[in-house]
Amino acid sequence: MATIGNALRGATLAITRSRTAPRVVTSSATRYFSANPHVVVDKFVSSPPPTPSSANAEALRHPNDVHDRNANYSDEDSRSMAGVTASVRHNWTKEEIAELYSLPFHELMYRASTVHRMYWDPAEVQQCTLLSIKTGGCTEDCSYCSQSTRHKTFVKPTPTMKVQEVLEAAKRAKDAGSTRFCMGAAWRELGNKKNAFNHILDMVKGVNGMGMEVCCTLGMLNAEQARQLKEAGLTAYNHNLDTSPEHYPKVITTRTYEDRLETIANVRDAGISVCCGGILGLGEKDTDRVGLLHVLATLPEHPESVPINALVAVEGTPLGDADADDETESDGIADVDAFDMARMIATARIVMPRTMVRLSAGRLSFSDAEQFLMFQAGANSIFNGDKLLTTDNPAFDADTSLFQKLGFVGKPAHAGPRVAPTEVTGEVEITQALVLAFLASVLPLVAARTAAARPIKRGDRREGHCCLTAEHAGVDGTVKADAPERSAIATQAYFMVVFCDELDGME
Numbered sequence: 001m002a003t004i005g006n007a008l009r010g011a012t013l014a015i016t017r018s019r020t021a022p023r024v025v026t027s028s029a030t031r032y033f034s035a036n037p038h039v040v041v042d043k044f045v046s047s048p049p050p051t052p053s054s055a056n057a058e059a060l061r062h063p064n065d066v067h068d069r070n071a072n073y074s075d076e077d078s079r080s081m082a083g084v085t086a087s088v089r090h091n092w093t094k095e096e097i098a099e100l101y102s103l104p105f106h107e108l109m110y111r112a113s114t115v116h117r118m119y120w121d122p123a124e125v126q127q128c129t130l131l132s133i134k135t136g137g138c139t140e141d142c143s144y145c146s147q148s149t150r151h152k153t154f155v156k157p158t159p160t161m162k163v164q165e166v167l168e169a170a171k172r173a174k175d176a177g178s179t180r181f182c183m184g185a186a187w188r189e190l191g192n193k194k195n196a197f198n199h200i201l202d203m204v205k206g207v208n209g210m211g212m213e214v215c216c217t218l219g220m221l222n223a224e225q226a227r228q229l230k231e232a233g234l235t236a237y238n239h240n241l242d243t244s245p246e247h248y249p250k251v252i253t254t255r256t257y258e259d260r261l262e263t264i265a266n267v268r269d270a271g272i273s274v275c276c277g278g279i280l281g282l283g284e285k286d287t288d289r290v291g292l293l294h295v296l297a298t299l300p301e302h303p304e305s306v307p308i309n310a311l312v313a314v315e316g317t318p319l320g321d322a323d324a325d326d327e328t329e330s331d332g333i334a335d336v337d338a339f340d341m342a343r344m345i346a347t348a349r350i351v352m353p354r355t356m357v358r359l360s361a362g363r364l365s366f367s368d369a370e371q372f373l374m375f376q377a378g379a380n381s382i383f384n385g386d387k388l389l390t391t392d393n394p395a396f397d398a399d400t401s402l403f404q405k406l407g408f409v410g411k412p413a414h415a416g417p418r419v420a421p422t423e424v425t426g427e428v429e430i431t432q433a434l435v436l437a438f439l440a441s442v443l444p445l446v447a448a449r450t451a452a453a454r455p456i457k458r459g460d461r462r463e464g465h466c467c468l469t470a471e472h473a474g475v476d477g478t479v480k481a482d483a484p485e486r487s488a489i490a491t492q493a494y495f496m497v498v499f500c501d502e503l504d505g506m507e
Contacts, residue, residue: 060424062416066273066304069416070354077433079353081422084114086353092297098290101347105339109377112346116378118428119353121418125403126180126356126381126411128215129173133203134160134185134196141254142242143318144282144311147186153316160185160196167206174212177400178384179413181207182215182238188255189220197225201232208233212413215275220255220263226270236273236304239263244291247284251319264299273304277358280344281311281336282319289344297351305381306355308344310336310362336362338370342377349378356381356417368402375406380417 062069070088078087100108116122137157138147146153170181183203190197200216207214216229217238229237242248245257268274278292296306313320341359348357358381359374366374384399403410411417422428 060419062419064414064416067271070301073354075432077431079118079428079430081118081428082114084111084118086115086118086350088302088354089351090298090300090302092294092351094290094294097293097297097347097351098287100350101286101290101293101343105343108343108346109373112349112378113376115350115353116380117422118420120380120420122375122380123408124380124411124418125375125408126358126417127178127384127399128180128182128358128381129170129176129178130182130184130383131166131169131173132186133166133183133200134158134187136186138186138188139254140188140252142252144251144279144314144320146314146317146320148317151317153314153320160199163199163202163206166203167210170207170210170212174210176384177410178212179411180213180215180235182217182236182383183207184217184238185219187219190218190222190225197228201228204229204232204234208235217275220259221266223266223269226266226272230270230272234272236275237267238275238307239267240277240279240307240309241292241295242278243282243284244288245295246291247282247288251282268301274299274301275305275307275358276303277305277307277309277360279309279311279361280340281313281362283322290347293344293347293351296348302352302355304356305358306348306352307358307360307381307383308341308348308379309360310341310365312362312365338366338373341366341370342373345374345379346377358382368405371402372406375408381411 063072073088076088078085080086100111103111113122135158136147136155137149138145139150140148141150142148145151146155149157166183173181183200185196185200187193200218204214204216213235214233215236215238216234220239221229221237226237239260241257241260243251248257264274264276276296278289280289296303311319315321341362345357345359348355357379359371359379360383363371363382382399402408420428423430
């Protein structure tokens with residue numbers, strides 16, 4: 001209790017020097033604690049353990065389940081390193097995200113790269129493989145999609161793949177180094193496709209039995225379907241929001257934004273990890289990119305992974321034809337460069353520090369150096385394999401070469417991500433919410449004891465107020481003429497000191 005009392009005195013000192021309202025207690029206390037590490041009780045720097053040998057290095061991992069992982073840090077308020085502070089928040093405003101997104105590129109990259117190193121091992125990158133198990137024939141009107149029946153593209157509808165065909169493809173992906181296998185079907189929703197759904201459940205069980213993580217993207221799901229997929233062993237479910245709520249109606253009209261959010265909620269409630277991101281190059285503005293990040297960052301739980309895609313314009317789709325028309329102003333359609341991708345990834349990394357950010361469609365158009373820029377911005381997951389549904393992607397061999405060139409290692413299947421090396425070595429300072437919460441609980445007590453507090457003026461009698469220090473009290477109980485006048489907030493600070501003294505006497 002004496003230690004807590006000392007910490008509260010730190011908060012009191014910060015309050016006494018402040019001219020603002022008493023609500024600044026917690027933020028002032030945090031600033032004071034940062035400047036006075038010897039009285040800090042809500043921050044710690046882990047003691048550097050012995051350097052792990054290669055034999056036990058793999059033991060330094062978080063739980064694989066994202067919910068268990070987050071639970072381990074439920075009492076964590078923030079992390080700080082190299083002048084950058086980050087925290088997992090769900091109350092971001094659009095203005096705050098826009099301010100980050102609009103930072104000078106060099107500053108945004110520095111902050112994002114630092115945040116990435118505070119929460120992740122930057123050398124570990126997850127490798128996922130995406131297979132289209134049902135191509136074409138979708139009734140949606142997504143203006144970017146080659147699989148819609150409403151667009152005349154090179155894609156021809158095919159029946160759902162057989163279970164054994166899918167398992168063979170999964171084995172090839174595993175042999176090539178992939179640890180998460182994702183299966184996509186061109187459907188608006190599962191609906192009443194009972195026979196097809198049973199086959200998919202068998203696929204999920206089979207891929208899971210190979211020791212791989214399993215992801216699906218099958219359109220809209222209801223709660224019961226999500227529950228069955230979870231029981232079959234599904235690791236994650238992808239359902240992208242694509243863009244901001246404001247721009248969305250310009251891209252899709254056959255499914256509402258609320259429909260997508262409802263599926264995401266069903267997946268989350270079933271205990272399945274949510275994979276949800278968007279596409280750049282849909283004719284959106286920067287405000288729409290900020291708007292998408294705002295929706296993702298204010299969900300009840302941040303997605304386990306956020307794929308960031310660059311539109312691959314396909315001839316025959318509305319957006320593809322607009323991009324190909326030299327006489328039409330593209331207005332941002334498919335006009336996405338490496339800096340756009342890096343800026344989006346970096347902002348996502350800062351506002352969702354514990355989320356995997358996946359470099360997804362469009363990667364084939366970027367050089368190795370440009371992809372490295374995106375990894376530096378905070379991307380730590382990729383799709384590999386030569387196809388992403390219907391668009392081209394770097395081959396397995398190309399990604400293996402890239403990983404060797406950049407010094408990356410793949411994340412194993414069914415293993416949590418590595419603990420950040422900066423956390424292991426004690427380079428990152430972690431602030432726990434425990435004492436900040438304690439301060440908040442103390443404030444009502446202080447307020448109750450100072451409800452009648454008013455500014456102290458010379459000549460006031462000491463009873464009922466306080467001049468903070470005994471030396472300013474006259475023999476008759478009045479405040480001495482040389483005593484500094486104190487505001488009501490300073491009077492409240494006095495009662496905090498009294499409260500601290502009382503804590504010192506407690507066990």
